[in-house]
Every structure is written in structure tokens, then in C-alpha cells.
Amino acid sequence: MAVDTLLEKALGGDIRSIARIISLIENDNPEKDALLKRVYPMTGKAIVLGITGSPGAGKSTLTDKVIEHFRRQGKKVGVIAVDPSSPFSGGAILADRIRMQRHTGDSGVYIRSMGTRGSLGGLSRGTRESVILLDACGYDVIIIETVGVGQSEVDIIKIADTVCLVLVPGMGDDIQIMKAGIMEIANVFAINKADKPGVDRVAAEVRLMLDLVKDRPWVPPVHLTVAENGTGIEELVASIASHSVFLKSNPDGVRREWRRLAFEVEEILLQHITRMTEKSWNAYKTDEVMELLLSRKSNPYAVAEDVLRKIIPGTRVV
Numbered sequence: 552m553a554v555d556t557l558l559e560k561a562l563g564g565d566i567r568s569i570a571r572i573i574s575l576i577e578n579d580n581p582e583k584d585a586l587l588k589r590v591y592p593m594t595g596k597a598i599v600l601g602i603t604g605s606p607g608a609g610k611s612t613l614t615d616k617v618i619e620h621f622r623r624q625g626k627k628v629g630v631i632a633v634d635p636s637s638p639f640s641g642g643a644i645l646a647d648r649i650r651m652q653r654h655t656g657d658s659g660v661y662i663r664s665m666g667t668r669g670s671l672g673g674l675s676r677g678t679r680e681s682v683i684l685l686d687a688c689g690y691d692v693i694i695i696e697t698v699g700v701g702q703s704e705v706d707i708i709k710i711a712d713t714v715c716l717v718l719v720p721g722m723g724d725d726i727q728i729m730k731a732g733i734m735e736i737a738n739v740f741a742i743n744k745a746d747k748p749g750v751d752r753v754a755a756e757v758r759l760m761l762d763l764v765k766d767r768p769w770v771p772p773v774h775l776t777v778a779e780n781g782t783g784i785e786e787l788v789a790s791i792a793s794h795s796v797f798l799k800s801n802p803d804g805v806r807r808e809w810r811r812l813a814f815e816v817e818e819i820l821l822q823h824i825t826r827m828t829e830k831s832w833n834a835y836k837t838d839e840v841m842e843l844l845l846s847r848k849s850n851p852y853a854v855a856e857d858v859l860r861k862i863i864p865g866t867r868v869v
């Protein structure tokens with residue numbers, strides 16, 4: 552099917568077409584940039600929510616309840632579940648599918664699993680681009696579920712407007728360790744599994760830590776939740792909505808958007824430069840060139856310079 556037709560159907564809400572475009576995005580299809588450039592002006596309407604936290608904290612269960620909440624308001628919800636352990640694209644995470652399964656028959660909900668391929672363990676460019684597509688296709692709320700380990704925990708801030716950090720009882724000591732990275736990017740806290748002992752201790756630790764940075768324009772609310780039965784979800788969602796309003800009305804929000812757009816341009820540039828580099832090097836990499844390298848009659852710097860000059864005439868590597 553022609554990409555134009557596919558896009559038209561996707562914009563009309565056809566889920567299969569949306570899925571196919573996301574596959575194009577994941578496979579870095581050369582046509583995807585033109586497509587994203589076209590839909591970009593239709594974006595900026597969705598609330599983009601990042602839900603992050605350690606493995607098994609209850610992110611998917613919580614996401615399921617958040618979906619339910621927004622569906623009751625008639626909003627369309629898109630979910631991208633990022634699986635850092637999977638280097639493959641489109642890999643379905645069975646557990647997530649099961650936890651959110653009851654929404655799969657609902658045409659107002661789109662759930663997609665994604666690997667983190669090509670981004671050194673962080674969120675891939677494809678995640679951001681899928682958000683752009685879903686936003687253009689009229690999804691009011693886009694949730695990105697990511698495990699808060701490694702690079703994805705800091706990357707989420709480059710994609711999400713609001714970051715919800717899910718913590719659980721029994722990890723009091725870990726909070727001290729997490730402080731530097733992830734605690735700072737959280738806009739809303741969900742202390743989940745509040746039905747388990749130790750919940751007050753985690754909540755107290757988080758509040759204590761937040762007290763140290765109280766003079767920030769947005770003080771992240773701390774909510775106790777039991778994702779399994781929906782306790783605390785209403786309050787959590789209310790805080791998420793408040794944060795959206797805050798971003799629109801505060802210079803902090805504008806600064807965040809500014810940084811994000813600058814980063815986005817940089818990423819697109821890097822992606823193109825990488826593509827050009829790969830293309831030129833593959834064309835240049837003959838047996839002859841490799842022989843020269845192996846026999847040390849040439850060296851990697853000289854070869855790189857030659858390749859680079861094919862892309863940008865006159866450049867020097869050293």
C-alpha cells in the first residue's frame with residue numbers, strides 16, 4: 552500500500568494503518584521522515600505521560616487503570632510499552648498485553664510494545680516518532696511505560712510532558728541511591744502497592760527528599776495507590792492534569808519545550824548523518840580498501856577522512 556494511503560487511513564483512525572506506520576518508523580524506513588514532517592503540524596494536542604519505575608512496580612497495572620479513567624471521559628488513549636530487554640522491534644510483551652488486555656477490543660485504545668534498539672539502552676527515536684504519529688492521529692493521551700533502569704529513565708523526560716515515577720514499599724534504602732537521576736525528573740509520584748507494609752516509610756522518604764528542593768515552581772505530589780483495585784488513581788490522574796496546566800502556564804514549561812525541540816532537531820540531524828555515513832562507508836568499503844588497512848599501508852583515520860570527503864568535500868578528520 553502506498554504510504555500516502557496508509558497515512559490517510561491512519562489519520563482517519565484506522566488502527567491497522569497506525570500499526571503499519573509504526574513498523575515503518577521502527578524499521579527506519581526512508582519514507583518515514585517525509586511522513587512525520589507532514590503530520591507534525593497536526594501535533595501538540597495530546598497529553599504525553601511517562602510512567603516509569605523499577606521492574607514489577609506495577610506500571611502496567613497502573614497504566615491499565617489510567618486508561619480506564621481516560622476512557623470514561625471519552626478520550627482516546629495510546630500506549631507505548633518500552634521493553635529495554637528486547638533488542639527486537641515490535642516484540643510483544645505478553646505480560647503487558649495481558650494486564651491491559653481488556654482494552655484491546657476498544658477502538659479508542661491502541662497499545663504497542665517497542666524495543667530500545669539503536670539507542671544504547673535508552674528510548675529509541677522510534678518512541679518519540681510514534682508519539683508524534685499517535686498525537687496527529689487524534690490520541691488525546693499517550694502513555695509511555697518504561698522500566699526505570701539505565702538510560703531510559705532520563706530519556707523519558709525528552710518525550711513525556713509529565714513523568715510519573717512508580718515506587719513500591721520495601722525500597723526505602725534504594726531511594727537514596729535513585730536520588731541523583733530519576734527522582735529529579737519525576738513530576739508526580741505513585742507509591743504503588745500501598746496495600747503492602749512499608750508504604751508509609753517510602754512515602755515519608757520521598758516527601759523528605761522533596762522538602763530539600765521545595766522552592767521549585769512545581770512540587771511533585773505524592774500519591775498512594777493500589778493499582779490492582781484502582782485506589783488512588785483518581786487523585787493521581789488529577790495531579791497529572793494539574794501538571795499539564797502548570798506546563799502551559801509557567802516559564803518552566805516553555806523552557807522544557809524549548810530544550811526538547813532543540814534536542815529533537817539534534818536527534819534528526821544525527822540520524823541523517825548516521826545514515827549518510829553508513830551509506831558512504833558501505834560504498835567505499837571494498838576488499839581493496841580493507842587490504843590496505845590490514846597491511847597497514849593505510850589507516851582508519853585516512854580512510855575515514857576519504858569517506859567523509861565524499862559527504863562533505865574538503866573536511867578533515869585530523
Ligand SMILES: Nc1nc2c(ncn2[C@@H]2O[C@H](COP(=O)(O)OP(=O)(O)OP(=O)(O)O)[C@@H](O)[C@H]2O)c(=O)[nH]1
Pocket residue numbers: 604605606607608609610611612613646650698743744745746747776777778779780
Ligand atoms: N499487592 C499489589 N500488587 C500489585 C499492585 N499493582 C500491581 N501489582 C502486582 O505486581 C505485579 C507486577 O505488576 P505489573 O503491572 O506487571 O508491573 P510492571 O511495573 O509493569 O512490571 P514490568 O513491566 O515487568 O517492569 C503483578 O503481579 C501485579 O498484579 C498493587 O497495588 N498491590
Ligand SMILES: [Mg+2]
Pocket residue numbers: 610611612647696
Ligand atoms: Mg509492565
